[in-house]
Amino acid sequence: MTVQVKQISIEELHYEEDLYIDVRSPAEFAEYCLPNAINIPLFTNDERARVGTTYKQKSQDEAIELGLSLYVPKIETFYKSLKGLQEEMPNRRMVVYCWRGGMRSKTVAGTVGLLGVKCYQLTGGIRAFRKIVQVGLEKEAERKRKYLIVAGHTGSRKTEILQVLQNRGYPVIDLEQLAGHRGSVFGHIGVNPNSQKQFEYLLMKRLEEIGNSPYIIIEGESKRLGRVVIPDFILKGKENGKRVELVYPFWARVEHIYQTYQPQNYKEKIQEAIGKISKYLTHSLKNEIIILQNQGEYKQLFAKLLEEYYDPRYAYTFDTYQSQASIIEFDELDDGVEKLISFIEESVSR
Structure with a gap:
């Protein structure tokens, strides 16, 4: 069974109504986040640094393997957390995002989507939101x-x-x-x-x-x-x-x-x-x-x-x-x- 990750653009967001799940590290979240976002990090600060170092010093494939090994033990936690939020706020659209709308948010949205939690991945990530602020x-x-x-x-x-x-x-x-x-x-x-x-x-x-x-x-x-x-x-x-x-x-x-x-x-x-x-x-x-x-x-x-x-x-x-x-x-x-x-x-x- 496969699930296609549903995506949503920055222009389609309803800032006061949508429920934002930020899967970036706590340090990234502390620096900057979407309005009223909830941080459920895919990696800790140290884990993110390890994945980044592996990508730079070894290869993308090895970084992906390390990332998956760190994420798999957390799948149950992610599922329970997002499922609970969905039940608590059933009328709010859940949007998962990371920095560039890349692998982190896609991995989480795809996994919980496969398990029955309806959510969207924000294309372009928070970087797209940042560009709107700069233009404004x-x-x-x-x-x-x-x-x-x-x-x-x-x-x-x-x-x-x-x-x-x-x-x-x-x-x-x-x-x-x-x-x-x-x-x-x-x-x-x-x-x-x-x-x-x-x-x-x-x-x-x-x-x-x-x-x-x-x-x-x-x-x-x-x-x-x-x-x-x-x-x-x-x-x-x-x-x-x-x-x-x-x-x-x-x-x-x-x-x-x-x-x-x-x-x-x-x-x-x-x-x-x-x-x-x-x-x-x-x-x-x-x-x-x-x-x-x-x-x-x-x-x-x-x-x-x-x-x-x-x-x-x-x-x-x-x-x-x-x-x-x-x-x-x-x-x-x-x-x-x-x-x-x-x-x-x-x-x-x-």
Whole structure:
């Protein structure tokens, strides 16, 4: 008895309705995956490396034989897992994919199909999806939109304010959220940084949600957010856009940073981050930071870093901009939100 693997193209997917089974290794899945996909890997990370090495150093046939020997003991697990998902979600079309729509997804789809589990193999694999994202971003780069850049010193609650605006329907692109990184050397603490590929997919998805809005609201980020590089068209929009500067009280900023980075839970990561910038700190400041850290005085530590490191750096960058920024001063989050909304309605959205 043979079974022909049914295939489906990337254009035929229903992103919110289909059930995606990603059979790539856990490391590949962690870097980038289809929306809401479930990872049931054909090979572990080490097994994938072994198969790849065998292919390069020996032959394709030997790599196939090794792959089959690794897969056969897992057939029962694959069958039970996919059968269970099919019974749990009978109205969702099951789509199995790998990187290029090659042997891994075909092997799994063919095996479970032979055993009565109805599924499809995605032709072109996730690489086809990646191409759609890249084309979409290229089209966005050609669009003409106005940009509003929300800037402010570290701890000025820019991200929180932008999140409120986004929830109210404003065309915000929260770059930090999409990157899974807050931008500074401390930016990875308490969050899960995304890969460049995952960031670009999430960016494309958000741009589609924004649709034909004549303007976009972003935070004034640098070119990099952790390991993610911001696309050139956004950086150009930032350079040419209208800027608004949020001014929040100094000690309120310190408190916000303290609550955000939770030093009681992330002492080692904070110490590592400070180590990365220590070469830029004066000898006296480094000694003060060490003492404050040993004493657990993190609010004073953050205040010192703001006053003697981050704020001077920000002031230098601020002076390099060609255009003037409109200033919004606020003491409470709600006040900052309403003032920014008023500014948008009066001078940006028209």
